[in-house]
Amino acid sequence: MNPMMAAKAYAAVQGGAMPVAAQPPAVGDNGFADLVKSAMTGLADQTRAAETQMTKSIQGQGNLIDVVTALSSAEASLETVMSVRDQVISAYKEIMAMPI
Secondary structure (H helix, E strand, O other): OOHHHHHHHHHHHHOOOOOHHHOOOOOOOOOHHHHHHHHHHHHHHHHHHHHHHHHHHHOOOOOHHHHHHHHHHHHHHHHHHHHHHHHHHHHHHHHHHOOO
Protein backbone atom coordinates (compact mmCIF):
# COMPACT_ATOMS: atom_id res chain seq x y z
CA MET A 1 0.00 0.00 0.00
CA ASN A 2 1.23 3.46 -0.88
CA PRO A 3 2.05 5.57 2.23
CA MET A 4 0.14 8.53 0.78
CA MET A 5 -2.95 6.38 0.32
CA ALA A 6 -2.58 5.14 3.89
CA ALA A 7 -2.36 8.70 5.20
CA LYS A 8 -5.44 9.75 3.21
CA ALA A 9 -7.38 6.71 4.39
CA TYR A 10 -6.43 7.38 8.00
CA ALA A 11 -7.46 11.03 7.69
CA ALA A 12 -10.79 10.00 6.15
CA VAL A 13 -11.48 7.56 8.98
CA GLN A 14 -10.60 10.18 11.58
CA GLY A 15 -12.88 12.69 9.84
CA GLY A 16 -10.15 15.26 9.39
CA ALA A 17 -8.12 16.63 6.58
CA MET A 18 -4.93 14.99 5.46
CA PRO A 19 -2.06 16.05 7.76
CA VAL A 20 0.33 18.66 6.41
CA ALA A 21 3.28 16.30 6.85
CA ALA A 22 1.71 13.72 4.55
CA GLN A 23 0.65 16.09 1.76
CA PRO A 24 2.65 16.00 -1.46
CA PRO A 25 5.03 18.92 -2.01
CA ALA A 26 3.74 21.95 -3.90
CA VAL A 27 5.06 22.77 -7.35
CA GLY A 28 8.37 24.60 -7.05
CA ASP A 29 9.45 22.82 -3.87
CA ASN A 30 12.55 20.67 -3.74
CA GLY A 31 10.34 17.60 -3.95
CA PHE A 32 11.23 14.53 -1.98
CA ALA A 33 13.68 16.26 0.37
CA ASP A 34 11.01 18.74 1.45
CA LEU A 35 8.47 15.94 1.81
CA VAL A 36 10.75 14.00 4.15
CA LYS A 37 11.63 17.16 6.10
CA SER A 38 7.97 18.10 6.57
CA ALA A 39 7.10 14.53 7.60
CA MET A 40 9.82 14.55 10.25
CA THR A 41 8.77 18.00 11.46
CA GLY A 42 5.16 16.86 11.69
CA LEU A 43 6.18 13.75 13.60
CA ALA A 44 8.21 15.83 16.07
CA ASP A 45 5.30 18.26 16.56
CA GLN A 46 2.81 15.48 17.20
CA THR A 47 5.20 13.75 19.59
CA ARG A 48 5.62 17.00 21.53
CA ALA A 49 1.83 17.44 21.65
CA ALA A 50 1.44 13.91 23.03
CA GLU A 51 4.11 14.58 25.66
CA THR A 52 2.38 17.82 26.64
CA GLN A 53 -0.96 16.02 27.05
CA MET A 54 0.68 13.29 29.15
CA THR A 55 2.31 15.90 31.38
CA LYS A 56 -1.02 17.69 31.87
CA SER A 57 -2.69 14.39 32.72
CA ILE A 58 0.00 13.53 35.28
CA GLN A 59 -0.46 16.95 36.87
CA GLY A 60 -4.21 16.36 37.06
CA GLN A 61 -5.01 19.08 34.53
CA GLY A 62 -5.57 16.99 31.42
CA ASN A 63 -8.21 14.67 30.11
CA LEU A 64 -7.44 11.01 29.43
CA ILE A 65 -9.24 11.16 26.08
CA ASP A 66 -6.93 13.98 24.95
CA VAL A 67 -3.90 11.92 25.95
CA VAL A 68 -5.10 8.87 24.03
CA THR A 69 -5.96 10.98 20.98
CA ALA A 70 -2.55 12.68 20.99
CA LEU A 71 -0.75 9.35 21.39
CA SER A 72 -2.76 7.80 18.55
CA SER A 73 -1.93 10.73 16.30
CA ALA A 74 1.77 10.49 17.13
CA GLU A 75 1.72 6.73 16.55
CA ALA A 76 0.04 7.14 13.15
CA SER A 77 2.65 9.72 12.13
CA LEU A 78 5.46 7.45 13.24
CA GLU A 79 4.02 4.52 11.29
CA THR A 80 3.69 6.72 8.18
CA VAL A 81 7.31 7.90 8.44
CA MET A 82 8.49 4.32 8.98
CA SER A 83 6.51 3.18 5.95
CA VAL A 84 8.08 5.88 3.79
CA ARG A 85 11.52 4.92 5.12
CA ASP A 86 10.91 1.26 4.26
CA GLN A 87 9.81 2.19 0.74
CA VAL A 88 12.90 4.36 0.22
CA ILE A 89 15.18 1.56 1.40
CA SER A 90 13.39 -0.92 -0.87
CA ALA A 91 13.72 1.41 -3.86
CA TYR A 92 17.41 1.97 -3.10
CA LYS A 93 18.04 -1.79 -2.94
CA GLU A 94 16.25 -2.28 -6.27
CA ILE A 95 18.30 0.45 -7.91
CA MET A 96 21.54 -0.98 -6.54
CA ALA A 97 20.60 -4.43 -7.86
CA MET A 98 20.08 -3.15 -11.42
CA PRO A 99 22.76 -4.10 -13.90
CA ILE A 100 24.68 -1.20 -15.39
